[in-house]
Amino acid sequence: MGEFELIRNFFAAAPCAQGGEGVALGIGDDCALLAVASGEQLAISTDTLVAGVHFADPCDPYLLGQRSLAVAVSDLAAMGATPLAFTLALTLPTVSADWLQAYARGLNAMAQSCDVRLIGGDTTRGSLTLTLTVFGRVPAGLALTRSGARVGDLLCVGGELGNAAGALPLVLGQRSADATIAAPLLAHYWSPQPQLALGQALRGKATSALDISDGLLADCGHIAAASKVALQVEVEKLPLSPALLSFLGEQGARAAALSGGDDYVLAFTLPPAELAPLLAAGWPVQVVGQVVAGQGVTLLDAGGQDITPGTRGYQHFAETP
Incomplete structure (x- = not known):
């Protein structure tokens, strides 16, 4: 199965790829076109998920389809943005129709739940890797950021x-x-x-x-x-x-x-x-x-004493002993 046949069979025909508000042109051309109203800003974020690092391999492709889009759209939520669209770059070690069908169903289910449209992407051969870029809209000047916290909040x-x-x-x-x-x-x-x-x-x-x-x-x-x-x-x-x-x-x-x-x-x-x-x-x-x-x-702790642990969270490039 060729790249364009793969895209056409499993993704371009999905309900989430049929366009909607804010999508002036979807899958089919060299670029998609998004329309953002006057007084709004475009919020953009990219997430990459790698097999064996961000998810178990093998795993249920339907569940992976849901998860891969949800974690990307969550960045729009963090900015107070309304979802518009997303792209998918899919790297596959082999082409399995059953795997692709299940993944596309999970992806579509989450896309419809979040009201976000698939507008393009890319496919290539290699280790299983999923890269999703999400686009949202937010009123100018009202995006939530990390830099405004104030003493007393x-x-x-x-x-x-x-x-x-x-x-x-x-x-x-x-x-x-x-x-x-x-x-x-x-x-x-x-x-x-x-x-x-x-x-x-x-x-x-x-x-x-x-x-x-x-x-x-x-x-x-x-x-x-x-x-x-x-x-x-x-x-x-x-x-x-x-x-x-x-x-x-x-x-x-x-x-x-x-x-x-x-x-x-x-x-x-x-x-x-x-x-x-x-x-x-x-x-x-x-x-x-x-x-x-x-x-x-x-x-x-409950008495106000500092009990901060040495491990704060996950770091991709942290050195291991």
Whole structure:
């Protein structure tokens, strides 16, 4: 099967590739064309997932299709952007019609859930690698960034932490668990739900934001550095799911929440006056700490003592002993 036949058979005909609002020209030409209204800015982000590094190989291609797009779209949520479109660069060791069909179905399911359109990409031969670039729109001047946190702000997250990291032993076949425990953890790993609506609700309210991909402590370090402030995380306030606590115990669950990564939940700083209206509106805001003067990220116990661990989160190019 040739490159163009592969694209035509498995991707160009998918419902998510049929264009829509903001897509002036989709698959078929050398470039796609996006239309952004006056007064809006284009938000762009690229994610690469490599077999054996970002996901187990082999794995269910349908679940991989969902996950690969969700983690990319989550970056749009972190900026408060509304999704428009995405491209897919797919590197395959071999061409398997069954694998491609299942992957395309998972990709399409997540694309329709996020209301984002496939507008192009590329295919080539090599080690299994997925590169997705997402495009979104945001009102000019209202994009959420990492650089606006202020002393006195609350440090918040958009929901439970650690579930995806907790699922990793299940994904790798290292442990098993009852379905009532395994199912919610695995769902968070394979089908994370980008917090697009929350990101848009935070425009003009949150002073900084990002999505948690490498662990709460590591990612909050990006906010601290960009904003030139210090963040304090209170260990007793971490939102942990019953499934995670049952599977890993309290100590293991806290470690997964702090440095496990793959949550794709928003972390953001918020002026205290903005908290009550967001909670009253039903948004899943959990306060986990505060912004103070200084630099870096500190983990505090119930007595306010520094218990910051040496391992903050995942780093791709960290040297190993």
